[in-house]
């Protein structure tokens with residue numbers, strides 16, 4: 001019953017061997033090994049499993065994997081490039097658009113699908129569109145703020161604290177503070 | 185008093201500690217744990233609310249190809265467990281007491297096989313009479329949920345302080361009424377799950393999405409009949425807790441029992457339906473009768489309250505929750521004479537349990553409406569009346585709760601201004617109304633043994649970065665970040681130079697976990713104390729290296745300086761290396777503990793239950809459609825007194841999230857039950873609010889400082905949730921003159937009340 005097929009996920013081809021009733025959600029998480037897409041309700045109402053297939057936002061819990069053969073599937077794992085967060089991801093961090101984070105991949109993919117089609121939605125349009133993605137933690141205020149910050153270009157460049165810190169540590173080790181401290 | 189400007193790290197919106205993991209999909213939740221050879225576990229649940237098990241035949245299931253283990257109570261030690269009463273078993277012993285109870289379980293190579301095997305298990309049931317309503321269950325002759333007990337009443341509370349009869353006689357206004365809440369499901373977007381492994385040397389390792397790590401271990405050890413050290417619990421990323429993941433359910437027990445029998449790791453993730461049937465324990469629903477006496481100037485004179493709480497089939501934390509509903513609110517206003525009666529009653533339904541607010545939302549749904557009714561009767565402004573009665577610093581409640589910091593009046597003032605109370609009242613619009621209410625909560629509660637503490641260890645890396653080991657795992661509220669900020673502030677290092685461990689019983693010291701809004705206050709104090717101890721070690725070594733007196737040293741931004749001679753400085757990294765890499769070298773590591781200055785309540789439930797109390801005031805403006813009964817919340821205002829705000833985004837998030845859950849509780853959430861069976865246990869019938877449903881929300885934090893808190897902080901997580909339903913009901917009354925006393929306040933109920941009102945011509 002299983003058949004071999006190719007799933008194109010985030011620009012990479014994955015060979016999988018699946019039955020025709022395999023859900024895209026299961027195929028992504030268990031066959032491809034990308035667990036960033038989450039399951040919340042299993043009946044298409046919570047949006048936790050939102051992914052983009054050929055530019056369209058779909059619920060992976062309602063989509064059969066076989067129907068995605070030959071299509072371009074985008075998941076949360078494909079957003080950051082070379083360790084550089086996508087503006088939506090940066091914005092969710094900066095504006096606190098999540099708490100537990102379980103709905104977050106779905107929220108971000110939903111927002112991406114919207115902004116891909118309409119980079120300048122109004123807050124009301126964002127609210128309407130994002131209302132298919134449930135969140136039990138945030139009350140949605142900071143999710144809306146995070147999405148609108150991208151629309152309005154209010155997202156900071158990724159914080160470089162880590163790089164600054166590394167440089168500081170390097171300079172510390174090369175400094176003679178330690179030596180002078182020890183030998184004085 | 186605001187001290188924020190003096191802090192280097194506190195009060196800053198740093199990037200959340202685990203933020204990048206969560207926005208990139210790399211955070212590992214329990215469903216994302218895959219171990220070699222792992223099996224899928226599925227549970228056979230009772231289809232009946234109350235039934236004796238005559239026999240279970242698992243032989244056909246065992247023979248199915250791909251099935252690796254089938255278990256029933258015969259595979260367990262039949263040891264009951266439960267935090268207050270050990271009345272629950274991992275798998276039904278003799279009988280099942282609610283629809284959804286775990287009867288048997290299967291571990292198989294995949295889900296389809298496991299589900300097929302469940303269908304092959306034959307249970308010979310003898311159906312018993314069942315009882316679904318708490319008041320009916322209290323009657324003589326009602327079917328007994330636990331036949332070894334002589335009644336269904338699990339717990340009775342009856343305390344009187346002062347002289348209640350005299351106080352009512354002395355009142356100018358006496359009113360009474362009855363209010364009823366509903367069970368509310370946590371509905372975390374992630375269901376409960378676990379992955380259990382059992383090693384040949386007899387040790388269990390359980391990955392689970394718990395919010396109370398060591399309590400999970402304690403209960404696993406009890407139910408499995410092993411020592412605590414034989415169980416290692418590792419807390420994965422947790423997709424929302426709200427009390428629902430505080431381990432009163434059987435998921436992990438069953439996984440562990442299967443893993444031992446199969447000798448392979450077993451994963452059990454609840455389906456959404458299972459989550460409603462037998463997963464997170466929904467909020468204890470209560471019927472609250474309350475009678476209050478007031479002086480004509482608006483002062484509260486007396487309160488008598490009678491709570492009937494629906495326990496469901498097993499106790500869990502419901503006894504403590506019932507106690508909170510009966511007594512906690514008396515810390516919010518100045519009371520002298522009160523009587524509280526409460527009855528916790530077994531029924532043949534899903535056990536109820538801890539949910540954000542812990543009994544307080546049911547109590548406040550009644551008392552905060554009574555305050556509104558009284559203000560109306562006395563022709564007083566509800567804000568005036570709240571100010572008149574509000575608790576103040578130094579207040580001791582009739583039950584012994586000692587209030588240190590308290591900015592309730594400030595919160596009342598702020599809320600009045602934010603909602604535009606005076607302006608809107610002066611310019612009333614048809615079908616629009618305003619309502620307000622106040623709330624109190626604890627910062628930790630002493631009810632599990634005579635301990636309400638926490639501990640943490642901090643070890644310094646050779647590069648100067650501090651690493652906190654703590655068993656107080658993150659479930660979304662952001663306390664990891666707050667704890668890192670507290671450590672950074674105390675150690676005098678940048679936020680980016682602090683990290684925190686995952687919660688793991690083998691690696692961290694004992695911690696109670698996430699409940700009772702305790703983390704910032706209790707765990708924060710423990711982290712701060714650990715940091716103080718680490719700083720002392722650092723300063724001792726730095727003093728040697730700088731040839732200075734340790735008392736003259738200060739830490740700031742990753743350096744240690746000689747006070748007054750700041751060119752004499754050394755980096756924390758150099759000090760750590762200096763101490764380690766020398767003859768007789770040693771690591772820089774220290775622990776810290778904190779136990780709140782609270783006491784265990786005595787047999788009469790007297791005693792200061794928490795180290796600090798948090799307060800708040802809230803108000804709503806609603807519009808009611810007179811033709812449909814539909815209620816729209818136009819604006820919601822919240823002022824919270826949580827002491828110093830450590831991590832502003834996290835704190836705001838707690839307020840926003842709790843208001844959203846409170847509005848859901850007030851207006852839409854609930855499930856239809858028939859004969860103890862939830863009809864349609866799923867997210868299309870149990871509706872959660874979505875983004876477009878949220879009202880305009882304004883909130884502020886009071887200027888406040890709690891002297892016993894870490895840098896002045898206290899709890900916040902539950903406070904916002906508690907009074908919302910009452911406030912919405914008060915606003916509806918103000919808008920259209922009907923008062924709804926049962927939850928949820930659906931359009932249908934409002935419409936019916938409006939029609940009734942019209943008929944009576946009032």
Ligand code: FES
Pocket residue numbers: 038039040041042043044045046047048049050059060061062
């Ligand atoms: S899991 Fe797919 S929409 Fe909820």
Ligand code: FES
Pocket residue numbers: 097098099100101102103104134135136137138373423424660
């Ligand atoms: S952040 Fe927890 S469900 Fe959205």
